[in-house]
Amino acid sequence: MRILVTGAAGFIASHLCEKLFSLGHEVIGIDNFNDYYSVALKKMNAEDLAEKGIAIHAVDLNADLAGVFKAEFDYVFHLAAQPGISATTSLTEYVDNNIYATQNLLDAVLKYNKSIKSFVNIATSSVYGLEATVGEDTPAKPVSFYGTTKLAGEQLVLGMQRLGKLNACSIRLYSVFGPRERPEKLYTKLIENLYYDKPFPLFEGSIKHERSFTYVGDIVDGLAAIIGKEAIVNGEIINLGTDEVNTTAEGIKTVEEIMNKKLIIDHQPARKGDQQKTAAVIDKARRLLGYEPKVTLKQGLEEQVKWYIEKFTK
Template identity: 75%
Template structure:
């Protein structure tokens, strides 16, 4: 199959590209290599992808995408987005990169790639709001710019499916971690601060937050299993995560154990828009995709520590 992945040089996108390439698909990626975090990290990911034969288009999804669709694709996985809930990111950035970019991609698909087998939109548990412990039938109640604009993007995609213009589904991911995780995310920052004996900024109350911390390898296995199942998932919203819940403190303790160091905490005020609890209800993913997340938090964090030392510790 010929497959396009947006956000290909990012955390989850790069792992998905590698997974699809390992399954002998012809994989292409788009990434704009923006400066939300150090571009050098995306360059490292892109280099790994090029080594396994993935072609990367260095384009913004708001650009003219005609050149990308010179040969049509069988599947598109749309992961590119303005991530996170940073107060430094404006509403305009979220709207531009999550809503306008998605719409431009969709218009390009309808114009140049109308025989697409399936458009896979990657959404987030943040659409559910402060407590994400529900199934896909519950009305979303996002509390952040990120969750709100990702929900809007999801509806742009599914609106085309409802009007029979596009075959599509939307996958809501839960607290993904692992090698290549963004530097401002919990575990990469935690590992880096512990290794370098730096105080770790921790938002008030966050040690008690409960999360379905899901290893990236389990996520990409689930995403790859969509191929060939388009008739089953078309029009569906599907939660993808682990049904095992850990507190942030449990995750911190595991990393402290792996590195044999004790964390020094820099206490920060509570962060607006933070989810209090996530617990992935994955019955639909199990039924439709035979999805079986298998990585424990300790095993996944060991792999993330190993990646960090391989890439950044000389």
């Protein structure tokens, strides 16, 4: 199969590229290499993929995409997005990168790619709101620009499916962690601050937050399982995560044990729009995709600590 992956230099998408390539598929990655977080990290990810024979092309999804579709794709996995909850990121940026970019990609697929088997949209548990502990049929109640615009992008994709213009599904991910995690996310920042004995900014109340921390390897296994099941998942919204729930405190303790160090905490005011609790309801993923997360929090964090030390401390 010939597969397009957007956001391919990023955390989850780079792992997905490797997984699909390992299964024998032809993988074409695109990324705009924007500077929301370290461009150097994205280039490092791209270099890791290039060493395996996977090329990532610099492409902005808000530009003319005719050149991307010189040949047709069997699948599109759309992971590119304006991520996270940031007080310094404007609503305009979220709208541009999560709504307009998604529509421009859809327009290009419909114009140039007549035989696509499935358009797989990658969404987020943030669409559920402050507590993401429910099944896919529960109405979304996002409280952040990120969750709101990701929900809008999801509906653009599923709207095309409902009109019969393409097969599509949307996958809502839960608190993904592992090697290549973004530098401002919990575990990469935690590992860095522990390693260098720097104070770790902890937002008020977040120590008790509960999360379905899901290892990236389990996530990409679930995404790869869509291939060949496009008729089964067509039109579906599917939660993808783990039903094992841990608090932020448990996550911190686990990393402290792995690194044999004690964290210095810098207490910060509560962050607007932060989810209080996520607990992935994954019955549908199990039923439709045969999905079963296997990696424990400790196992995944051991891999992430190894990655960080190898890439950033030598």
